[in-house]
Amino acid sequence: MKGYRKYFGKKLFWFIVTFIAAVLLNFILPRLMPGDPVAVITARTARNVSDVSAVKQIYASYAEQFGTNKSMWEQFVIYVSNAAHGNFGLSFSQYPRPVKDIVLSALPWTIGLQFPAIIVGWLLGNLLGALAAYIRKGFDKVLMPLSLFFSSIPAFAMAVILLVIFAINLKVAPISGGYSYDMIPNFSWNFVRSIITHYQLPFWSIVLTAIGGQALGMRSMSIYELNADYVKYARFLGIRDKKIVRYVFRNAMLPQVTGLALSIGTMVGGALVAEIIFSYPGLGTTILQGIKMADYPLISATTLIITVMVLIATFVLDLIYAFIDPRVKASQFE
């Protein structure tokens, strides 16, 4: 383990440096956008007010609420100290809802949609890719073009195609929402069933595209590995294929695991298209609304979450790699 200390130490150092830079950028970038979000909120109360000082007063009181009347540096310090306690401030576009509430109410839907979709897509895709590389012949000839086709379909097209075919034409799936339009959330089987039914189309729209991409990647990696010298040598030695294949796929997996970690890292913002087309109540639509309305607190909070998740994912990946990739292990003892 001692050998790993240098490796982990270096990774941890860069993790912290990147994290600090991310928080800084996270705060500054949205605030560089043109437009004044406080003015939009002022509009609601200041319509038909021709008295200049009255409008100024209304504007000032809202600016006070949001802290936009302080200097950028002051705002940053307040932001960081609040964020550390989980307080991301009040949303501009959904004032006076706290950003934390908005994110917490939307996050479970997004994670619930994305996480299983990514895992299932990854598993099925890799399985199909590996099989195609191993079996070759007819199976590969069908799978390769199919995967290419599905992975090339843009997310919005996949979502719309599924919506039109299954929801509008065949009427076997619901057209929108996280649960049935006439239900009130409660703990009953009916409600759970409704959630599952409404889950299908957004889920499959993500999975089908993911399968295509993963299958192609895994297929290429597997073919590369299957043609490697050590495989040929092992075969000549008479070792059974079943044993060789285990090593082959372990090697082929490495870049796929990287891909999986990154997918999980970005999953919070990744379902945007599916969510919008199916009116699915996740974080994707929230982020888009926030950006359109220049809602700094909301944008900063959600991009911070995404950034942190990606950082953690890559950091954990680095740690896992140390164990599963023998080349890393070897380099520690040089």
Next chain:
Amino acid sequence: MKNWQRKSLGLLLALSLMLGLGAGAMAEQVVQLPREETLYFAGQQWGAVNGWNPLSDDMNNAMALTQAAGGSRISMFETLYMYNMLDGSFTPLLADGEFVWNDTMTEMTVKIKPAAKWSDGTKVTAEDVAYTFLSNIKYSTAQGNALKPFVEAVEVVDEATILIKAKLNAEGKAVNPLLVLCYIEQTYVLNKAWIQTLEARTNSDPALLKKDPGEDAVYSGPYHKFFADPQKVVLVRDDNYWGQDASMWGKLPAPKYLAHTIFADNPAGETALKAGEVDVCQQFIPNIQNLWLKDGLPISTYLQEAPYGICVNMPTAWFNLDNAALQQLPIRKAIALAVDYDAIIANAMTNQSPTFAQVPRSLMNPTAGEQAAYDHEAVKDLQWAGNDLEGAKKLLDEAKIVDTNNDGWRELDGKNLAFNACAPNGWTDWQAAMEIVADAGKKIGIEITTNFPEWSVYQTVVTAAHQDQYDIFMMWTDSASPAMPWGRIRQLLSSEFNGVEGNWSGNWGHYSNPRIDELLQLIPSEADAAKLKEYFTEAVKIYLTDVPSFSLMYRPDQFHSVNESVWTGFPDSEDGLNIPPMVMINGYGIAGLYHIELVKK
């Protein structure tokens, strides 16, 4: 039994007991809205509801908290009168009988209906009306800010009578009695005791008071909160609603639930309307007639033919008069003459607007009331029809604004004429209109390029006291209300807003004309109908001569389309009921809820 087995069995029993109790509690709740008792809406609520506090402008609660001069949403909170934009009439709601002006039109007396009650059983009294007005002023709400310059006070005469005092000008006349008329049909009457509870728990701090979600608000209307989350909001009928008294509606409104699914965007709402998951839709649906003509769906609008709805305002293209080139009248007039308005109405509004041949341009909306307000003959020659390329070119040629270097663009003082035409990104009908304006410019030798910034940027620029980024840009005008057409003239032409930073009130091109300002002072208190018509006609003349802005199309206040697969009997132009197509809960439009019935009985 082993120890661990006993423990786990105990845990299991406890768990099932809790679940059982929970299920028992749940059993009382409605978990699925009965389709035949629910009226579904779309196009009003975007984003989650923040609360139910009627003194806050930040609740984002469209179904329950919308106070507007064209007719407030009176599902949960009520106003003294209900405005009907079809004929400008006032129907008493909380009020009893007609309102009465004094001789000089400076004070108005309104009586309260004896039957009117709050949700807590207490009577609606004059104290409630007076205290609500005071609170609106004290806490600078949108209502308070809008009324403060025009309403001096609301006084209690006796338990069931109020006296509204208009603000007076130097001559002792009311500054604007029209706004008093707006007040009685637009501002909610709130429960004094509840406001005092709110004040107590927020220490009367305006910011805190307006942030309070007001979940315990006391209401007088037929509906109140049933459920709200980021995906939907549902109102449920209060079967003790006072309005079922014979002095009011005589019965309860038909739907038990009013539900609004929160859609991500327009297409989602439209898809749901087509699928029968939405009954009443407040969305612009292009070529809506195809839904019943081609798709055979049971969808209908207020009018059976184009324009399908009642148009009451005019999206307008404004000239930025801080731009030196646009200060040249021939340039402004030429551009306005050259635009193909028929194309805008056909493409941008898909004919859901009367054409300018049917309703010639003025300051007035197409409704009979406003059209009768001015002398059509006197301004006939000024009302251009559009797409007049020859007329536009002639104007510019006569003003010596010509293309001297033959590059295709006319010059002013040696520089090529070039402007941008702006609309917010995503507002597709407005974008289409600006493209047509740009095209018109090209045809007469003026380079106009379109620009579609995000709304958050657009509104910051347009409402600034001075701006040099947008030359020609679109904004809306106010819809029907008791203060129209005066209010629209003010919005289009009044110089009172010039120099205001964060100006949301109007005249975004910063036009200034002392005679217009004078007319705006004279019109509100003018009682002589003939004189009034003269004033309005003069205002139209000035507007069509100076062209500081020009109407691009007509538009309804609320888009109103209905799906009759579950409910039927929605208001239409031929039913003789005179119920305005105001999505069933705005102003007198709420009368529709007492007329709809189920398709299957």
